[in-house]
Amino acid sequence: MRSKLILFLFSAALTLVNCERKPYRQGEILYQNFCANCHMDDGSGLAGNIPPLAQADYVRQNQERLACIIRYGIEEEIVVNGKAYSNPMAAIPELSEFEIANIINYINQAWGNDYGYVPVKEIRKSLEECKK
């Protein structure tokens, strides 16, 4: 009985500790290595030249495009929070679909964003579509 109680307490403690940890840790590390130079650690971008990812309507509304932009880059002008951005973004071909999923899910939940969860299946589908 006693050992069961200890086990229970131990699991409860583990769960609590785990809940305290930030989600998408791998996504965060990848973000810092591949994205933060331009979009900044806090997702704020660079005034008028590089769009923000934090509190960004474009990110919320174009979830299915994000994977393609990360893998293939983007040349065309986009409008984010009412502001036009035309500097092209370079492709990052070395990221796997799992890594892309981790980055997008990190962005979706970072800096007060609450843009949902995207499974790898969806990422794969998006990437298939934009290959065409």
Next chain:
Amino acid sequence: MNWPLLAFMTVLILLGCKPEEKPLPILSKKEEVNGEMVYQQIPDFAFIGQDSNRVSNATFAGKAYVADFFFTSCPTICPVMTRNMLKIYERFQDSAELLLLSHTIDPKRDSVGRLAQYARNLGVRSGKWFFVTGDKDEIYAIADDYFNVVIEDPTLPDGFDHSGRFVLVDPQRHIRAYCQGTDSVAVKKFMEDIETLLDEI
């Protein structure tokens, strides 16, 4: 009364008082001119600014300025540098004695129009923060005078090997301070150095 203790405390208090602000040292290298060792000055230069105007050493006569080297499509250190330059711009917006000078190291792609767009997007005043382009060799050569390294290297993701230093130049064209432009703690200290220099001129 515990006299030794009192004396000790007094000394401590006196030591704790902030000393007079020391002037910034001159960091420029020395060279021999007519048998005398003198500090090197930033040499004469002439580039083209974002308003298609000529930007030369005369533009900065009697002023202090911060110089850096970047390019608009740089995916590595430049966006953070620009953000930190923007902080300097904002803090010294009303100090007429301080100007900012950003040189593109990618004049092939960074046309005057592109620099103008970049500056407009940042929302900065063109008489205060100059974005210049010009002859590539001249820009790369003067980078060296500003303690910066710029080398074209197609094997790097950037296409360039460049150091992101901010350099503070005084009205006598001597370098008085510099810092790594991507390091926000260093940039904060650098802004204190700018204050110190502005007090001097």
